[in-house]
Amino acid sequence: MTLLDPRVRRLPVPARRHRPRAVVLGWAVAAVVVAAHVVAWNATEVSFGALVDGWRGMAEFLAEAIPPDLAWDVLGPSLEGALVTLWIGLLGTTLSVPLSLAGALLAARGTAPAWAYQPARWLLSFLRAVPDVVFALVFVTAVGLGPFPGVLAIVCHNVGVMGKLWAEALEDADPGPPQALRSAGAGRIQVAAHALLPTVTPQFVGLLLYRFDVNVRSSLVLGLVGAGGIGFLINQSIQLFQFDEMLTHILVVLVLIVAVDQLSALVRRLLGSAA
Template sequence: MTTVDGVRRLPVPPKPRRPKAMLIGWAIAAVVVAAHTVAWETTGISLGALVDGWRGMADFLGEAIPPDLSWKVLGPSLDAALVTLWIGLLGTTLSVPISLLLALLAARGTAPAEWVYQAARAVLSFLRAVPDVVFALIFVTAVGLGPFPGVLALVCHNVGVMGKLWAEALEDADPGPPQALRSAGANRVQVAAHALLPSVLPQLAGLLMYRFDVNVRSSLVLGLVGAGGIGFLINQSIKLFKFDEMLTHILVVVVLVVAVDRLSAVVRRRLSEGDHA
């Protein structure tokens, strides 16, 4: 022990070693590497096969380029793109009432009882777990081909996703205004309508616009299974080996997705600015 200007300097203790933590870290790393190795072998990933298939890809692109931009192809493609947009729009907006109800029942601050909370969470988990494509196949067999089963499929899946997102937003809301109303004797409905929902409305609207963006993209895939829209034309072009028409439809899809993405981003930014104002 030494002193400097009368002040004692104690030795710096050695950094404690944590062999148990290091062992756990190495074990986790080994599990991750093993899982990726099994996944690589199971999925049959082969970079050699990808390189050897360049000729087939070149032939495919050669038949697709240039795209067929004649009005005979472009006109129906634009009409189908609008149908895809309407499927995504209705699939989003028609799910709002059910999503809001389940979100209120699946948030701890607004659920009337624990069993109601657990039941609402279970319903949301089920709707979220079943892919929208599976819902589309079910509704196609029920109501036939066309945009209608696509709308129903998006509504079911979107309720599960948006209900969960909204429930989490409600649980993360500022507890001050709801507590003030409860202390004044307000019931759960009054607290939700006059304090909780107004405080999180910008977040709910932003999540709604995000889901609209996602649903428009999802409606493209639903068209591949007969749920209407431009996805149906893409699937039909591939089956008929009309790859130049397929590329035309894909270009229209790109324009549609970019436009919806920009619109959704602008609305979410305005909502964010209004929330911070």
């Protein structure tokens, strides 16, 4: 008897059920999203017509900025400012590592005492919610202008961000080794040191390199509020209407960012090959 035998009984295909609630919910979500975009469009005063009408101003700006001023009295301070920006991002990242690790251990469910879990997460949320520019303004008023308040601002904000990321990495780690150590009578510190941290170290390093990349860019912005670095030179050039010098500083920033990206990629490849 073949499959085409008329004696074979064909079962009816059940009708597809329509779920009106899901359809209504989908349309409701779509309507909310569209309404939110309409409100955002009006609130931000988006106007492509104004952008087209302002082409003359943009053309005059570019005409004054091009070509960049590559004289050594401009390029030399620009390179020095770029190095200062790099050092701000580097120190802000590395100095935040101990505090970020402590915050991550206190904000992860598997390693935090019950009394410290929520306060640690609230503290990390606060440090993450306050922009680094605000921290820079506070520290500029406290210690004066220069790179040091930029380093402090990066440290404070980076502890909140990196502590949160590292805490999530600890919570997502393989629960097998920690449970084995706990069953053997190990304490929280022993479990973290011998089971959790060795497992998540590659993730920690990857997140640290990512934050270093972000912090170098952030230190550029911090220079605009007096925290030193090449951002301060860019702000000074704009205030003095020296747009050709500004373009020189921006090109130096571009070279710096590309170099940092390449360095981070190289470190990741070396860590991957070593693993």
